[in-house]
Amino acid sequence: MPRxxxxxxxxxxxxxxxxxxxxxxGRSDVHTGVGFLDHMLDLLARHGLFxxxxxxxxxxxxxxxxxxxxxxxxxxxxxxxxLGDKSGITRYGHSTLPMDETLAAVTxxxxxxxxxxxxxxxxxxxxxxxAVELVEEFFKSVATNAKMNLHINVAYGSNNHHIAEAIxxxxxxxxxxxxxxxxRQSGVPSTKGSL
Numbered sequence: 523m524p525r526x527x528x529x530x531x532x533x534x535x536x537x538x539x540x541x542x543x544x545x546x547x548g549r550s551d552v553h554t555g556v557g558f559l560d561h562m563l564d565l566l567a568r569h570g571l572f573x574x575x576x577x578x579x580x581x582x583x584x585x586x587x588x589x590x591x592x593x594x595x596x597x598x599x600x601x602x603x604x605l606g607d608k609s610g611i612t613r614y615g616h617s618t619l620p621m622d623e624t625l626a627a628v629t630x631x632x633x634x635x636x637x638x639x640x641x642x643x644x645x646x647x648x649x650x651x652x653a654v655e656l657v658e659e660f661f662k663s664v665a666t667n668a669k670m671n672l673h674i675n676v677a678y679g680s681n682n683h684h685i686a687e688a689i690x691x692x693x694x695x696x697x698x699x700x701x702x703x704x705x706r707q708s709g710v711p712s713t714k715g716s717l
Contacts, residue, residue, distance in 0.1 A: 523606070524543070524545065525543065525544040525545055525604045525605065525606065525701075526541070526542060526543040526544065526545075526573075526604055527541070527542050527599075527600045527603035527604045528540070528541045528542075528600075529542075529596045529599050529600045529603065530596075531592060531595065531596050531599075533592070535580060535581050535584075535588040535589075535592065536578060536579065536580040536581070536588055536589055536592040536593075537578070537579045537580075538576070538577070538578045538579075538580075538592055538593060538596050539575075539576070539577045539578075540574075540575065540576050540577075540593070540596045540597060540600055541573070541574070541575040541600075542572060542573070542574055542575075542597065542600035542601065542604055543572060543573040543574075543604070544572060544601075544604045544605070544701050545571075546567070546571055546572045546573030546574075547571060547573065548567055548568040548569075548570070548571045548572070548573070549567065549573045549574075550563060550564045550566075550567035550568065550573070550574045550575070551574075551575045551576075552564055552567075552574065552575070552576045553576065553577055553578070554576055554578040554580075554589060554590075554593060555578060555579065555580060555582050555589060556582070556586050556589055556590060556652065557650070557652075558649055558650055558651075558652035558686075559586075559589075559590055559593065559652070559656075559660075562686065562687070562690040563576060563593075563690075565687065565690050565691055565694065566690050566691075566693065566694045567694075568694075569690075569691045569694035569695055569698070570694035570695065570697055570698040571698055572694070572697075572698075576593060576597075578592075578593055580592065585653075586651075586652065586653065586656060587653075587656060587659065590656040590659060590660050591656075591659050591660065591663050592663075593660070593663075594659065594660040594661065594662070594663025594664045594667070595663045595664075595666075595667050596667075597663075597664055597667075597668075598663055598664040598665065598666060598667025598668035598669075598670075599667045599668070601664070601667075601668040601670075601697070602667065602668045602669055605632065605701065607710065607716075607717075608632060608634075608710050608711070608717045609709050609710050610703045610704060610707050610708075610709070611632065611700065611701055611702065611703060611704070611707070611711060612699060612700055612701070612702045612703075612704045612707070612711070613631060613632050613633075613700055613711040613712075613717070614629075614630070614631050614632075614699075614700055615628075615629070615630050615695075615696035615697055615698065615699035615700030615701075616628070616629045616630075616696050616699065617691075617692040617693075617694075617695035617696040617699070618692065619688050619691050619692040619695065620688070621679075621684040621685075621687050621688035621691070622681065622684050623678070623679055623680055623681060623684065624676065624678065624679030624680075624681065624684040624685050624688045625676065625677045625678055625679065625688070626674070626675070626676045626677075626679070626685070626688035626689045626691075626692045627673075627674075627675045627676075627677070627692060628672070628673070628674050628675075628689065628692040628693045628695075628696040629671075629672075629673045629675075629696060630665075630670050630671060630672045630673070630693075630696050630697065630700055631670060631671040631700070632668070632669075632670050632700050632701070632717060633669070633670065633671050633717060634669045634716070634717040635669060635671065636665050636666045636667075636668075636669050636670065636671070637665070637670075637671040637672070638661070638662050638665040638666065638671075638672050638673075639672070639673040639674065639675075640658045640661065640662070640674050641674065641675045641676065642657070642658070642674060642675070642676045642685065642689070643676070644657075644682050644685060645679075645680055645681075645682055645685075646682055648682075649682045649683050649686060654682055654685075654686065657686050657689060661674060661689075661693070672693075674689055674692075674693070676688070676689065
């Protein structure tokens with residue numbers, strides 16, 4: 523069965539439509555109103571080999587927070603829905619990825635239990651007009667709604683753009699590894715019998 527999902531979320535702050543396919547080819551069509559997030563989501567699709575479409579409208583006259591957080595919520599829901607019962611998946615994924623002077627490591631477990639660790643130090647408050655604190659908010663929303671353990675660690679880096687980009691690329695590659703079907707795995711990869 524195809525592993526894909528379509529999720530919509532409409533609140534007083536945002537209106538989001540998102541389509542996500544785990545077994546894609548890296549295609550993206552992303553329009554969030556937040557240019558830097560569009561760039562990061564394009565990278566996520568490309569490096570994860572996911573197909574991702576996002577149309578979002580948010581209260582950007584207030585700030586970017588609600589839009590970024592809610593897209594994280596919807597993406598997390600889409601990941602979880604696309605996985606179905608998780609039968610045959612590898613479950614765990616890890617990627618350590620360099621981006622020029624930056625080194626980021628992302629480790630995750632599609633365990634069905636949300637946990638989030640973010641050990642990242644940015645060197646300033648903004649990337650263009652994008653508040654760097656929103657990187658953490660985005661991934662916290664993804665982890666909670668995908669019900670995954672997600673650990674993000676940046677050992678070093680001095681350029682905020684490189685730090686954020688390394689995180690998104692490493693997340694994409696870790697998720698790609700975790701959702702891969704293991705031909706030797708029969709059923710769900712857990713002694714409990716469910717994830």
